[in-house]
Amino acid sequence: MASRIRLEDRECPLSTTVQHVGEWWTLLILHDAFDGYTRFDQFQQSLNISTSMLTTRLKTLVADGLLERRPYQSNPVRHEYVLTGRGRSLRPVVVALAAWGNQHLAAEERAMILVDARTGEEADPVVVDARTGRSLDDSEMYVFTAGPAASEAMRARYTELERRRPAPDASVSE
Incomplete structure (x- = not known):
């Protein structure tokens, strides 16, 4: 299956995040996990999802490090799916x-x-800047720019966007 990420977006954190959690069932399974569900039958009953789809999504969530598969019963062997730190950070x-x-x-x-x-x-x-407490929904106050690991293409993208952006208002203080 071809990747949904464009070649130029492979370093973009938004693109790579969507690759992990952008599927419909994934967010719903995570939502159930945040509500305390851990067992296959709990997810299946809550979401009314097919066995094969749930199996596939849980395997992906485990492979991506968002859930951990742990045995909770030995005869027969049964597993639960517990949020990892990485998974909890998506809440x-x-x-x-x-x-x-x-x-x-x-x-x-x-x-x-x-x-x-x-x-x-x-x-x-609301989503706020931890340092200032200001809401991040203001697209004139907070903008994306190239980070330290940015490729030349990513740096060029944000250099061009900075050229088109109006000059910051000097009257705004932190």
């Missing part, structure tokens, strides 16, 4: 995707919301 991404989906629905149309487990108060997830 904010899934939370942000769900929040984005809910932003486009009326309150009475939302089937799932994020709440504070202690108070029951609805949370309003």
